[in-house]
Amino acid sequence: MNLRAVTALIALVIALAGTVWLGRGNGDIQPAAPVPKQTDPSxxxxxxxxxxxxxxxxxxxxxxxxxxxxxxxxxxxxxxxxxxxxxxxxxxxxxxxxxxxxxxxxxxxxxxxxxxxxxxxxxxxxxxxxxxxxxxxxxxxxxxxxxxxxxxxxxxNLIAFTGDFEGSPHWSLPTMSTTDPVSFSGKIHTKYLDEFKILGIESSKPGLTSKFRPLTAEELKEADTKSGYTIEVTADPEQFPLGGFTERLTVKTDIPHDLSPPGTEEKHDHPEGHDHKHDHEHATPEGPRTFVIQVSGNHTGPIRIVPTYGVHWNPNTMILNLGEFPAKEGKTVTLSMFVEGTEHSLEIVDQEIAPDFLEFELKKDDKFESKTKQRYELKFAVPAEMSPVSFGRTNLAKVKLQTNHPNAKEIEFRVQFISL
The missing domain is CATH 2.60.40.10 (Immunoglobulins)
Known part of the structure; x- marks a missing residue:
């Protein structure tokens, strides 16, 4: 047998063996699972x-x-x-x-x-x-x-106010510099309701009072509105300490929270798994609506404070800002205070200082000559070698004085600083 015949015979044997092996393997192959039919939203x-x-x-x-x-x-x-x-x-x-x-x-x-x-x-x-x-x-x-x-x-917003800013009305009173009360008049009105009633106004401070009246036809036309009121706010200086303040007026009305007519409640088709608790948390409040007006002012009274050079003093809020300084060195500043309305020297009847390490001193300037005023030096000091501490806008330090002055019985200074 020649070489070509032998080669052909070997190829035939290999082919027959492969055919047998493939035949055996086909019995072990599992049929493919049918692909589930996809649901078409349409x-x-x-x-x-x-x-x-x-x-x-x-x-x-x-x-x-x-x-x-x-x-x-x-x-x-x-x-x-x-x-x-x-x-x-x-x-x-x-x-x-x-x-x-x-x-x-x-x-x-x-x-x-x-x-x-x-x-x-x-x-x-x-x-x-x-x-x-x-x-x-x-x-x-x-x-x-x-x-x-x-x-x-x-x-x-359903209701518009004088001094409205993003739905939060803020009214500012004139500066209280004498014993005479000061007043401010603002408006509360709506272009969506033919009428509504103010049931009452509550104040956060006894010295802040108010009265109201409906807007006249001419005032309604001028404001391009349907109904509303003028509210006059009055502050009594004798009821306020010296310095800046912010109080609240809560206006109670007969306006319901839900303005939807019966049967028109908003509805949605909620998908599976929708959080119904979330809906409950945002449910419409019950009862008539109330509105809060922030009322701010500044009571300077018979005193005027002048800071020395480089000292940051805000007369509207009565806040002294000492800034940042090394705790090891501490910080001391001096203010000048001019007092009117009394012939007697200003005396501190009682004082409240917090924190207690804050030092305060009031000293009369006997060399100052004036027929109507007296001058005093106010010294505020944070002692050296203290541990680092911070008193910011939310936790201001304070010096609260009770005095013998008939028109400045209470004076409150607030102090801001960061010692590093």
């Missing part, structure tokens, strides 16, 4: 006819602008959806960011030539310069399988 939508005829979904104006709304106020708009096609139009509500209601119809069908109302309702929860909400309507119109209906507008 399976639940209205079906489009493959041949026609077709319906025709028509909404003349798919966008509506509410204009200006009040926070908490519910407004609704009806969109008219008409079927101008040859066969019934099937409609189905899809995703929505606001309350969407379809008018009643038989099996979600709109006959040719007929129409339905689609009501969108929105209740803004916070002021928004521009808001937009959308509802999607699915149909079996091949040219309008998804109709987008939109509402938009502007949301403002």
């Amino acid at each position: 399976d639940d939508r209205p079906k489009i006819s493959p041949t026609g005829p077709y319906p025709k979904a028509v909404v003349d104006t798919p966008l509506y602008n509410f204009g200006s709304m009040a926070v908490g106020q519910s407004l609704s708009h009806n969109f008219i959806l008409k079927n101008e096609g040859e066969v019934p139009l099937e409609v189905q509500k899809g995703a929505t960011t606001c309350k969407c209601t379809l008018s009643e119809m038989k099996e979600n069908m709109v006959a040719p030539g007929e129409s339905i109302k689609i009501e969108l309702t929105w209740t803004p929860k916070s002021p928004q310069q521009n808001f937009g909400q959308t509802a999607t309507i699915y149909t079996n119109d091949p040219k309008n399988q998804e109709l987008k209906l939109q509402i938009e507008g502007t949301a403002n």
